[in-house]
Amino acid sequence: MVFCATVPQRLELLAAAGTLEELGGRTATGALARGHGLAAGATEELDYLAQELASLDSLLEGAAQRVVLAVDADAEAVEVVDERSGLVRLRPFDWEQVTAVFVDEAEARPAVERARSVLADDPVALAEPQRPGPVAELLAEHPLLWYLPTELEAVSAVLAR
Numbered sequence: 001m002v003f004c005a006t007v008p009q010r011l012e013l014l015a016a017a018g019t020l021e022e023l024g025g026r027t028a029t030g031a032l033a034r035g036h037g038l039a040a041g042a043t044e045e046l047d048y049l050a051q052e053l054a055s056l057d058s059l060l061e062g063a064a065q066r067v068v069l070a071v072d073a074d075a076e077a078v079e080v081v082d083e084r085s086g087l088v089r090l091r092p093f094d095w096e097q098v099t100a101v102f103v104d105e106a107e108a109r110p111a112v113e114r115a116r117s118v119l120a121d122d123p124v125a126l127a128e129p130q131r132p133g134p135v136a137e138l139l140a141e142h143p144l145l146w147y148l149p150t151e152l153e154a155v156s157a158v159l160a161r
Contacts, residue, residue, distance in 0.1 A: 002050075025054060065112060103144060
């Protein structure tokens, strides 16, 4: 599973056309597991960590809310860029490979802004096990809402609030 950060404006374009270019993403790797004290076989925890990292990547894209796509990508479509942080490049894919869309509720916006300001000064900190206070607070207090890829109208409603 690859988790790709995006912004609300691109979400509908991606759904309509699939991807037109490579996307950056995060996935579970052995080095990511070791760096965060997780067992390599802890698939669910590693996927959640990769999703969290992608959600932090989305902060750096400037949107008011985090948006992450879960993509069931073929192994040959994924190129590992940085094993330690689970950073990958994902070749263009069909929208049918998207298994979930994750977004922030509108109430998370102040916490998103606080975390974004911290990460803007130190973007490397997003992949570290010890996260700065506002980043840890965002992740702990504002879990992303989960939607099926067929529920884009509901996602758009949440993002429009």
